[in-house]
Amino acid sequence: MPQPLWQKSGSKVDAKIMRFLAGDDVLLDREFFLHDIAASKAHVEGLANIGVVSTDEATALKRELDALAADFTNGTFVLDDHFEDGHSAIEARLTERLGETGRKVHAGRSRNDQVLVATRLWLKEKLVALATHCKAAARVCLDRAANETLPMPGYTHLQRAVVSSTSMWFAGFVEGFIDDAQRALDTLAWIDANPLGTAAGYGVNLKLDRGHTTRALGFARMQVAATYAQLSRGKYEMAVLEAIGSALLDVRRLAWDLSLFTTAEFGFVNLPAEYTTGSSIMPNKRNPDVVELLRASYASVAAARTEIEQLLSLPSGYQRDLQISKGGIFHGVHRGLIALELVPDLLARMQWNAAAMRAAIELAMYATDVAIEQAAAGVPFRDAYHAAAKAAQSAGQGRTPEHSLAARVSPGAHADLCLDELRARLDSLDQ
Numbered sequence: 001m002p003q004p005l006w007q008k009s010g011s012k013v014d015a016k017i018m019r020f021l022a023g024d025d026v027l028l029d030r031e032f033f034l035h036d037i038a039a040s041k042a043h044v045e046g047l048a049n050i051g052v053v054s055t056d057e058a059t060a061l062k063r064e065l066d067a068l069a070a071d072f073t074n075g076t077f078v079l080d081d082h083f084e085d086g087h088s089a090i091e092a093r094l095t096e097r098l099g100e101t102g103r104k105v106h107a108g109r110s111r112n113d114q115v116l117v118a119t120r121l122w123l124k125e126k127l128v129a130l131a132t133h134c135k136a137a138a139r140v141c142l143d144r145a146a147n148e149t150l151p152m153p154g155y156t157h158l159q160r161a162v163v164s165s166t167s168m169w170f171a172g173f174v175e176g177f178i179d180d181a182q183r184a185l186d187t188l189a190w191i192d193a194n195p196l197g198t199a200a201g202y203g204v205n206l207k208l209d210r211g212h213t214t215r216a217l218g219f220a221r222m223q224v225a226a227t228y229a230q231l232s233r234g235k236y237e238m239a240v241l242e243a244i245g246s247a248l249l250d251v252r253r254l255a256w257d258l259s260l261f262t263t264a265e266f267g268f269v270n271l272p273a274e275y276t277t278g279s280s281i282m283p284n285k286r287n288p289d290v291v292e293l294l295r296a297s298y299a300s301v302a303a304a305r306t307e308i309e310q311l312l313s314l315p316s317g318y319q320r321d322l323q324i325s326k327g328g329i330f331h332g333v334h335r336g337l338i339a340l341e342l343v344p345d346l347l348a349r350m351q352w353n354a355a356a357m358r359a360a361i362e363l364a365m366y367a368t369d370v371a372i373e374q375a376a377a378g379v380p381f382r383d384a385y386h387a388a389a390k391a392a393q394s395a396g397q398g399r400t401p402e403h404s405l406a407a408r409v410s411p412g413a414h415a416d417l418c419l420d421e422l423r424a425r426l427d428s429l430d431q
């Protein structure tokens, strides 16, 4: 490893302690490295604007930053534990290539705001991906709710309750994924603030051009208080994990339904073959492993959020504890997004088994319809309820699922799904 940036004469670096300090940090920094480089370019421009580096120096620095990004992308430059972290690697490379000019890059910044800005750019990208996946899932659910209607049992407590439909099942997830997409975008707006230029957390005695770096990096606003930038580390990461978690809560319940519905006992759903696997010992098996891993993915997101929450028991200012948050967000965000990415296609291609669903609708499931019809005709509801309870089986004689569904006119129920309202809200998220 080259000398750490902070190495002073007279002190020795112990290898074991160094490993502990760096942990897997330098490897995680690979994930944020291109963002760190992009932020470094904006920082250099800002320094040129206030005359701390000359225009020629800025041009050379930016050229070398671009070259570093290209080498990193094509594998010529490897970010590994030769370096303490990605930030040091950038300065080391610029110094190696440009000598004294390279040694100017860190004027007015600290690794503390450097890691914040790189992470924040990365988080913003992930929220855009989150919104995209949620909108795609909502769109598929909307199309299926609108284009195909099959009666199915509606359950409460996992007991057969009332007649429902595949449209109602899908409509619930339409609105869920719209909420999740909205939350992704709201969270994006919430964290869209530039921390670069706050340095170690207390500003610097230079008139940094923070307006320029904010615009150049595409942030909606500057994170104003130098002291807030460090206070927001971890807090913003948690918000992103909560946004992903919100979508995965919906995915978890959906996946639960599918894992039940694909059992022989239910037999309501057939999954596309690619979404199932076989058993290594039981030749007869087709297992819904993908659905199970979708269900499990929430755990990783929630665990990452909890890890960061635990870390944040800290006084104000930068504390090295915060470094651990990078592992959490990387792991949690990654698991969450690769799961969500699969959901639209799975939902588009799963198939309902109309006969099995119809066979699971029993006469007693019309009892609520019967009681409410009586109530509509003037019988006090509780009396109608008791009468229908007594004759639950026979009350349903002669009724059909279609009739029950056609009469379900309360807004948001089968006969008035208000899908146009949901479609308008989904469309508005693209504006």
Ligand code: ARG
Pocket: 025, 085, 111, 112, 115, 318, 320, 322, 323, 324, 326
């Ligand atoms: N790896 C560090 C982190 O993620 C970078 C910042 C180091 N700052 C420092 N003052 N030691 O937090």
